[in-house]
Amino acid sequence: MAAPPLAVTQEIFAEDLAREQVGLWRDAWRRLRRNRMAFVASAYLVVLAIVALVAVVHTPYSYFHQGVAPTYAPPGSAHLLGADSAGRDILSRLMVGAQISLIVGLSTQAIVLAVGVPLGLLAGYFRGWIDAGLSLIINVFYGIPNVLVAMILIVILGGPGLDKIIFAIAFTGWMDMARLVRGQTLSLREREFVEASRASGARPGKILFGHLLPNELGPVIVQVTLGVPAAILFEAFLSFLGIGVPPPAPSWGSMAAEGINSMRIAPHIVLAPTIALLMTLMAFNFLGDGLRDALDPRQKR
Amino acid sequence: MSQPVLEVSNLHTQFFTDDGVVQAVNGVSFELHEGESLGIVGESGCGKSMTALSIMGLVPEPGRVTAGEIRFRGHDLLRMRAEDVRDLRGRDIAMIFQDPLSSLNPVLKNGFQIEEAMLAHRHAARRETRERAVGLLRKVRVPAAEARARDYPHQLSGGMRQRTMIAMGLANDPAILIADEPTTALDVTVQAQILELLRDLNRDLHTAIVMITHNLGVVAGLCSRVIVMYAGQIVEQGPVDEIFEHPQHPYTWALLRSVPRVDAMRHERLRSIEGLPPDLIRPPAGCRFHPRCPFRVDRCFNDEPPLDRVGDGHVAACWVTMDRAYGEMGAAELLDVRPGAASGVRLPAERAGG
Numbered sequence: 001m002a003a004p005p006l007a008v009t010q011e012i013f014a015e016d017l018a019r020e021q022v023g024l025w026r027d028a029w030r031r032l033r034r035n036r037m038a039f040v041a042s043a044y045l046v047v048l049a050i051v052a053l054v055a056v057v058h059t060p061y062s063y064f065h066q067g068v069a070p071t072y073a074p075p076g077s078a079h080l081l082g083a084d085s086a087g088r089d090i091l092s093r094l095m096v097g098a099q100i101s102l103i104v105g106l107s108t109q110a111i112v113l114a115v116g117v118p119l120g121l122l123a124g125y126f127r128g129w130i131d132a133g134l135s136l137i138i139n140v141f142y143g144i145p146n147v148l149v150a151m152i153l154i155v156i157l158g159g160p161g162l163d164k165i166i167f168a169i170a171f172t173g174w175m176d177m178a179r180l181v182r183g184q185t186l187s188l189r190e191r192e193f194v195e196a197s198r199a200s201g202a203r204p205g206k207i208l209f210g211h212l213l214p215n216e217l218g219p220v221i222v223q224v225t226l227g228v229p230a231a232i233l234f235e236a237f238l239s240f241l242g243i244g245v246p247p248p249a250p251s252w253g254s255m256a257a258e259g260i261n262s263m264r265i266a267p268h269i270v271l272a273p274t275i276a277l278l279m280t281l282m283a284f285n286f287l288g289d290g291l292r293d294a295l296d297p298r299q300k301r
Numbered sequence: 302m303s304q305p306v307l308e309v310s311n312l313h314t315q316f317f318t319d320d321g322v323v324q325a326v327n328g329v330s331f332e333l334h335e336g337e338s339l340g341i342v343g344e345s346g347c348g349k350s351m352t353a354l355s356i357m358g359l360v361p362e363p364g365r366v367t368a369g370e371i372r373f374r375g376h377d378l379l380r381m382r383a384e385d386v387r388d389l390r391g392r393d394i395a396m397i398f399q400d401p402l403s404s405l406n407p408v409l410k411n412g413f414q415i416e417e418a419m420l421a422h423r424h425a426a427r428r429e430t431r432e433r434a435v436g437l438l439r440k441v442r443v444p445a446a447e448a449r450a451r452d453y454p455h456q457l458s459g460g461m462r463q464r465t466m467i468a469m470g471l472a473n474d475p476a477i478l479i480a481d482e483p484t485t486a487l488d489v490t491v492q493a494q495i496l497e498l499l500r501d502l503n504r505d506l507h508t509a510i511v512m513i514t515h516n517l518g519v520v521a522g523l524c525s526r527v528i529v530m531y532a533g534q535i536v537e538q539g540p541v542d543e544i545f546e547h548p549q550h551p552y553t554w555a556l557l558r559s560v561p562r563v564d565a566m567r568h569e570r571l572r573s574i575e576g577l578p579p580d581l582i583r584p585p586a587g588c589r590f591h592p593r594c595p596f597r598v599d600r601c602f603n604d605e606p607p608l609d610r611v612g613d614g615h616v617a618a619c620w621v622t623m624d625r626a627y628g629e630m631g632a633a634e635l636l637d638v639r640p641g642a643a644s645g646v647r648l649p650a651e652r653a654g655g
Binding site: 191192193195196197198199200201202203206210211212216217 | 314357359373387388389390391392395396397398399400403404405407408409417418421423466470498
């Protein structure tokens with residue numbers, strides 16, 4: 001290369017600098033590991049997932065058979081978390097409840113991703129009538145309380161059921177995702193690299209999913225990790241109200257609802273599911289916070 | 302002369318804003334031949350970038366090409382289907398932009414982005430495109446090309462980024478490479494390297510280059526022909542030596558005088574061009590440069606000068622031309638460059654203010 005000597009040394013210096021930096025994702029991973037709360041939260045969630053998986057094949061006792069323990073039995077060696085008013089083992093019910101919570105949390109977010117991301121991308125990139133229509137729908141539904149929307153949907157779909165709960169929660173959740181992605185797309189579409197890819201002849205689909213979406217992955221991931229606990233809480237709330245997962249399936253919310261009448265004499269019936277819920281929500285929220293910090297490119301170190 | 306690969310005729314690009322219609326490009330016509338290197342110079346806002354974006358079919362909202370023809374190898378791009386124009390972009394006509402960092406996708410690897418540019422136009426195995434991408438990086442003289450292909454844009458220096466952009470532009474062996482201020486965001490030493498690279502590519506690959514810049518030095522080093530634009534119109538066009546040695550339009554003359562020179566006497570001050578570029582919503586009548594021109598005559602206020610031949614392959618749109626300005630108005634010794642100073646044609650308001 002026939003370049004003046006000064007420029008050569010500059011290039012070498014720049015290369016040294018470049019080598020010290022690492023990839024975007026590896027950088028984020030390193031920052032996430034340094035965040036102790038996020039790390040503990042992830043560990044808890046891994047344990048929870050394992051417990052939920054184990055519950056598929058094995059629980060200490062049957063989760064729906066009544067009278068496996070004395071009614072209102074306090075926590076003890078035979079029944080670690082005691083028994084409820086019907087004499088059912090609470091630990092076993094809690095384990096199966098973890099399944100329900102995780103299924104609800106993850107599958108609602110899968111739907112939210114599948115619906116919200118493409119719609120947000122289309123509306124943000126093409127503007128026009130797609131954007132106007134989407135914004136109108138979102139604004140209308142933002143005016144109605146989510147609980148009301150979910151309740152009406154469940155009734156329309158023919159009464160409670162896990163699939164209907166998931167659909168109802170996803171229906172109230174996709175709008176936040178669509179809004180987020182739309183906003184990100186609106187600002188990214190003005191960036192020069194989008195124009196550059198258009199100038200190189202890229203098709204709209206390629207620009208949306210190949211160029212814009214990878215740049216929005218950070219906020220989208222954070223939105224999902226914060227959407228999971230919101231969905232879990234929503235399900236627990238609906239089940240607490242009695243329009244959630246139908247018995248005998250032990251949702252943490254319905255378990256708490258059943259225990260509320262005997263809170264004076266057997267507080268463990270309420271406490272077990274609510275503490276499990278609390279810890280799970282906290283874990284997801286801490287993880288979401290940690291991811292937000294880790295994926296924020298402005299935060300160096 | 303070979304057949305022109307690109308013919309632009311009577312191009313009008315307008316922006317429909319709330320304040321009125323901005324005439325960003327107003328009747329621009331020129332030709333570009335195979336393997337030629339053409340410079341388009343002018344102040345910011347003179348329409349040079351919009352001319353390029355019009356050719357690419359990428360005029361941003363609320364702008365639109367309202368009239369004219371842009372013929373690539375005889376086919377009018379303005380009358381082609383949108384998909385066909387898109388297929389042409391990046392394959393036959395490529396463009397590189399001013400800021401190489403923001404023009405590269407920050408979350409995709411450099412090599413991958415070059416491969417994408419190839420895959421936009423033909424199907425090929427990943428292994429083949431990967432090899433070609435590394436080969437292109439080598440061609441634009443990126444050292445350790447394999448490693449740089451695996452890097453992200455932020456890991457490269459400005460010069461290396463612009464080389465990556467050029468490699469992307471060359472991914473499909475385009476007939477035309479439009480470079481919009483490709484060196485403005487770079488260090489001076491790196492600028493020189495990029496220009497040298499473009500010149501070599503122009504010579505070796507026979508890719509026609511359209512260099513859009515406000516920097517006359519860039520044009521002098523790279524281009525064989527120059528177009529000078531002012532207020533959306535071409536005011537002068539000709540071979541680079543002619544333009545630099547015998548500029549005929551007062552705007553070109555003023556532009557050349559405002560370039561800092563290393564060999565100039567230290568006490569000699571740089572002469573900027575008086576006044577501001579005109580409002581393109583309500584452009585001045587007559588010659589658009591007359592409100593800033595020291596050599597204007599009465600005719601310039603109302604009659605628009607056509608592009609007339611002033612030399613061999615050299616045209617200028619001026620009623621006076623610099624030959625006359627030197628002969629009759631003493632342009633060579635002119636120090637006062639206020640509007641009408643040399644010709645004595647001043648407006649009452651300016652006389653009072655000056």
